[in-house]
Amino acid sequence: MAAIPDFTRRCVIWFGRPQAQEREMLAAAGWRLRIVERDDDAGIGLRSDDLVVGLVDLRENGADLARVRRLLDAHGYLSLMAVTPAGANDDDAIGHLLDHCIETFPSPLDPRRIVQALRLLETPTSPEPRHGVEALIGDSSIMRATHAKLRKYAPVELPVLVTGETGTGKEVAARAIHELSARGHRAFVAVNCGALPASLVQSELFGHERGAFTGASQRRLGLFETASGGTVFLDEIGDLPLDAQTNLLRVLQEGTIERVGSNQPVKVDVRVLAATHVELEQAVEAGRFRRDLYYRLNVLRLPMPALRERGADIALLAQHFLDRFRAQHTTRARGFTPQALQAMATFDWPGNVRELLNRVQRAAVIAEHELISDADLELAHAAPTPRDHLGQARDQAERDALLHNLKQSQYNVSACARRMQVSRVTVYRLCRKHGVPLEGRE
Ligand SMILES: Nc1ncnc2c1ncn2[C@@H]1O[C@H](COP(=O)(O)OP(=O)(O)OP(=O)(O)O)[C@@H](O)[C@H]1O
Ligand SMILES: [Mg+2]
Structure with missing residues (x-):
């Protein structure tokens, strides 16, 4: 979620009737309250730069969610939450609600939960649970x-x-x-x-x-x-x-x-x-x-692909796991040294993402510096991995394909490039890489 700009006012639009305790909690947490009951949504008194969160209170009556959304859309809002009637948790109504709302609070409502949820919206660095893909x-x-x-x-x-x-x-x-x-x-x-x-x-x-x-x-x-x-x-x-x-x-x-x-x-x-x-x-x-x-x-x-096949995702995941750890624990670590990134990129990861998560967490605990090293990850002396063999096999296949196509095109670079569907420059580069002389005859 993008950082919330420094709004002058933060407002909860409460569709329904908040209880006294709920009003007090919100006020104490610095949220203004705008109440919309029934069809009366005139004059909520919002300013265009207000930070708006909608809350649908379903404890007494159902709500016309489409109307709620229309009203909120007109003001531009950050999120929509709902308080649901007691015992309605497993109800179809809740499923329908969840399509619209990011958070539902079951009744009886603990107002602290609303304040907590609102606080989460204000601290975009705190990791939110991710959903779907x-x-x-x-x-x-x-x-x-x-x-x-x-x-x-x-x-x-x-x-x-x-x-x-x-x-x-x-x-x-x-x-x-x-x-x-x-x-x-x-x-x-x-x-x-x-x-x-x-x-x-x-x-x-x-x-x-x-x-x-x-x-x-x-x-x-x-x-x-x-x-x-x-x-x-x-x-x-x-x-x-x-x-x-x-x-x-x-x-x-x-x-x-x-x-x-x-x-x-x-x-x-x-x-x-x-x-x-x-x-x-x-x-x-x-x-x-x-x-x-x-x-x-x-x-x-x-x-599900093995982690070793996911290239730059390894570093992406490592940083994600570190950020998540940092949000919950104190650690000096904020990132990874180039050697650590290199070691992670070439390691075989037999335990895949779970192993990466474990190694990053352990490293975050023991790291003495801001950047986690390959030693912190216990990857400093990682044995050459089967991936090296994989790389070799790929290189061999590339060299074989190059030689085959060169021979088929009588060592004519343009013809070979056409056969391989690459540029001539690539053919020259591949020849250099694999030590293949262009005059032909190996
Ligand atoms: N792409 C991903 N992004 C973030 N976290 C992931 C990802 N893939 C796996 N994880 C995390 O890695 C751990 C292992 O994932 P999960 O349990 O789904 O694996 P699995 O394939 O079911 O493993 P097993 O075969 O051992 O049951 C979990 O902590 C999960 O949250
Ligand atoms: Mg599993």
């Missing part, structure tokens, strides 16, 4: 392509299989898909299939009836029923036992579950997202994963 930081072409794919998948009511090495952000991506979907304001239930004891998987996911097994003293709803209307994220789907795979297939095909101890199908309305860091294809070949389920899950596939 924003949460997946990265500007490299590979991440931009990932964002684009994610945006396309989000509104489609089909499963998405998120794949990628450990720590590449599979869960962040799944959450972003959910948030950008029509179910975004409903539940997002994440379950790690590998962490559930095999004996409990069925009952955790699909629930059980009273007396279904020893210890089942009452009916219990499973995750699929409690997440109804929302999204279930099955992490490490490759670890799901075969019998649970059969039931999951039924969810995907028929939209129903059966609680353990019952053969009565129950309709569930959930979107399934799944993630795996192993090749599911191999599990299918080995008979550990149902092929039909695999096909169902694999319709939309979102591969």
